[in-house]
Amino acid sequence: MEHDWRNSTVIYQIYPRSFSDSNGDGIGDIRGIIENLDYLQDLGVETLWISPMYPSPQRDFGYDISDFRGIDPTFGTMDDFGTLASEVHRRNMKLLLDMVLNHTSDSHPWFKESRSSKDNPKRDWYVWRGGAKRPNNWQSMVHGSGWHFDNRTESWYWASFLPFQPDLNWRNPEVHAYMTDTLRFWLDRGADGFRLDIFDAVLEDASLRNNPFAFKIIPDLSRGYGMFQKTVYNRHIPENFALAQEIRKIAEPRKKLLIGEVFGTSDILRAYCGTSKPDGLNLVFQFQCLTSPVTSSSYRKLIQEAEAWFPPPFTPTWVFGNHDRRRSIEQCRGRRDPEKLRTLFRLTVRGVPCIYYGEEIGMGQQNIPIHTSQDAVAQLLMKRYPSFAVSLIDRLMHGAVNRDSCRTPMQWNSSSNAGFCSSDAEPWLPVPDSPEETTVEAQQQDPDSLLNCHRALLQLRNRLSPLKHGTLTLLDTPDPVLGYIREKDGQTAAMLLNFSDAPSRVSLDQYSIPKKLVYSTAGKRNSPEDEITLAPWEGTVFFS
Ligand code: NOJ
Numbered sequence: 001m002e003h004d005w006r007n008s009t010v011i012y013q014i015y016p017r018s019f020s021d022s023n024g025d026g027i028g029d030i031r032g033i034i035e036n037l038d039y040l041q042d043l044g045v046e047t048l049w050i051s052p053m054y055p056s057p058q059r060d061f062g063y064d065i066s067d068f069r070g071i072d073p074t075f076g077t078m079d080d081f082g083t084l085a086s087e088v089h090r091r092n093m094k095l096l097l098d099m100v101l102n103h104t105s106d107s108h109p110w111f112k113e114s115r116s117s118k119d120n121p122k123r124d125w126y127v128w129r130g131g132a133k134r135p136n137n138w139q140s141m142v143h144g145s146g147w148h149f150d151n152r153t154e155s156w157y158w159a160s161f162l163p164f165q166p167d168l169n170w171r172n173p174e175v176h177a178y179m180t181d182t183l184r185f186w187l188d189r190g191a192d193g194f195r196l197d198i199f200d201a202v203l204e205d206a207s208l209r210n211n212p213f214a215f216k217i218i219p220d221l222s223r224g225y226g227m228f229q230k231t232v233y234n235r236h237i238p239e240n241f242a243l244a245q246e247i248r249k250i251a252e253p254r255k256k257l258l259i260g261e262v263f264g265t266s267d268i269l270r271a272y273c274g275t276s277k278p279d280g281l282n283l284v285f286q287f288q289c290l291t292s293p294v295t296s297s298s299y300r301k302l303i304q305e306a307e308a309w310f311p312p313p314f315t316p317t318w319v320f321g322n323h324d325r326r327r328s329i330e331q332c333r334g335r336r337d338p339e340k341l342r343t344l345f346r347l348t349v350r351g352v353p354c355i356y357y358g359e360e361i362g363m364g365q366q367n368i369p370i371h372t373s374q375d376a377v378a379q380l381l382m383k384r385y386p387s388f389a390v391s392l393i394d395r396l397m398h399g400a401v402n403r404d405s406c407r408t409p410m411q412w413n414s415s416s417n418a419g420f421c422s423s424d425a426e427p428w429l430p431v432p433d434s435p436e437e438t439t440v441e442a443q444q445q446d447p448d449s450l451l452n453c454h455r456a457l458l459q460l461r462n463r464l465s466p467l468k469h470g471t472l473t474l475l476d477t478p479d480p481v482l483g484y485i486r487e488k489d490g491q492t493a494a495m496l497l498n499f500s501d502a503p504s505r506v507s508l509d510q511y512s513i514p515k516k517l518v519y520s521t522a523g524k525r526n527s528p529e530d531e532i533t534l535a536p537w538e539g540t541v542f543f544s
Pocket of ligand 1: 063064100161197323324
């Protein structure tokens with residue numbers, strides 16, 4: 001049977017400003033990505049997701065788009081994009097674009113027109129309401145009300161995220177047609193699919209009903225709460241689920257991938273992919289790993305939840321970090337061995353792993369002082385609160401406020417500017433002062449590096465079909481050992497992971513684990529006989 005690439009691929013996220021600068025302006029670009037495609041191919045990742053590169057004033061670094069069908073000169077040209085797509089495809093890899101359907105920049109010509117007068121033809125392209133008072137109690141995802149008063153026409157516009165990102169009005173048929181045609185536009189030019197930004201917020205309640213009261217002081221997007229309210233009318237409304245199905249129909253004939261950024265409990269996430277059959281988005285990001293304690297019991301629960309809500313033919317995703325959240329290795333307080341164990345976990349469980357650039361070498365969260373942050377979220381909060389409070393909120397929100405800290409330049413080598421840009425250029429964010437071994441160059445030489453752990457496991461995933469396409473069964477190994485088996489066409493891969501600072505002994509016979517050891521995060525070791533003593537934080541793969 002032909003496998004659908006969309007259920008088993010490995011996604012690597014590139015934040016283009018920070019990946020590789022080819023022209024010495026201190027900002028990464030498309031040519032820089034092209035120059036490093038061999039590295040990515042050799043690493044073994046299969047699908048590249050690139051954060052937005054469309055024309056934009058860059059106030060939210062590309063998530064504020066002013067033209068959906070072009071490339072920002074900061075990153076290159078349409079020709080560069082064409083070259084990128086063909087170079088990616090030449091290596092049998094895939095390319096996902098980041099599509100922001102929910103909003104535009106306030107510098108988009110549409111919004112400029114829309115705000116100019118109440119009878120402008122583009123007026124209805126955004127969500128406007130008149131009146132002296134805010135139209136309702138809805139809050140932005142960042143802070144406070146998402147309604148902003150515009151003096152020109154004495155009306156309010158709605159913005160789900162930052163004030164300079166007004167929401168499009170998807171109930172307007174012209175908006176609907178233009179935006180869905182934009183997806184076709186990029187598919188025709190070589191995109192293999194899209195990562196869909198804040199997809200759960202694209203449509204909002206037509207009559208703008210107030211969200212009901214809920215006793216919740218700290219907002220929690222994942223559980224559907226704002227401050228003192230449940231976000232039932234501006235998130236996850238039925239029309240958003242219908243939109244998922246509609247876009248799937250555009251992507252499906254060409255087998256293109258749709259992966260949604262949606263925040264919610266597993267039942268809601270699953271509903272975006274389809275209820276009885278997979279007829280919505282192919283995948284949604286599952287963010288639980290970003291905050292789960294690194295213990296066998298919590299990782300067992302993650303698997304149980306993924307298998308319960310995303311059984312085949314649905315596919316779970318495994319996300320350890322992205323450009324909005326604290327870097328992955330901080331979950332292990334910077335320790336390499338637990339991070340290797342987590343790498344083995346995410347590359348051997350059933351589903352699509354997502355790797356954020358630099359995770360493969362263990363790049364850490366950087367200490368960028370909040371008052372110097374270029375992130376518009378941090379800047380907005382700094383206008384309202386003292387810096388110690390903003391830093392505290394950042395910590396409580398897992399790094400989602402001062403996002404500069406997880407966006408620093410990729411560390412390629414030990415030259416000045418870490419090989420991200422030429423030594424006489426000024427990188428847009430400081431190159432971290434991290435240990436010399438946290439570079440691609442150093443880790444390539446070291447067989448036991450985190451980078452080589454990724455590479456070996458990605459190769460194994462391609463070689464052993466159960467790891468890529470098999471079913472998953474949990475073993476009832478006692479804590480701190482997590483065990484599971486993947487099976488496909490009579491072949492078995494078994495994983496044993498020791499989530500502990502102490503060695504742990506496991507009987508292989510008791511759990512019917514094949515005796516052939518094919519990988520260990522602890523380096524070379526012989527296949528054991530009847531039992532294995534796992535070293536602290538050792539993860540192993542067995543195969544028959
Ligand atoms: C979610 C994106 O991941 C984030 O970086 C961006 O700022 C907001 N959406 C607004 O588009």
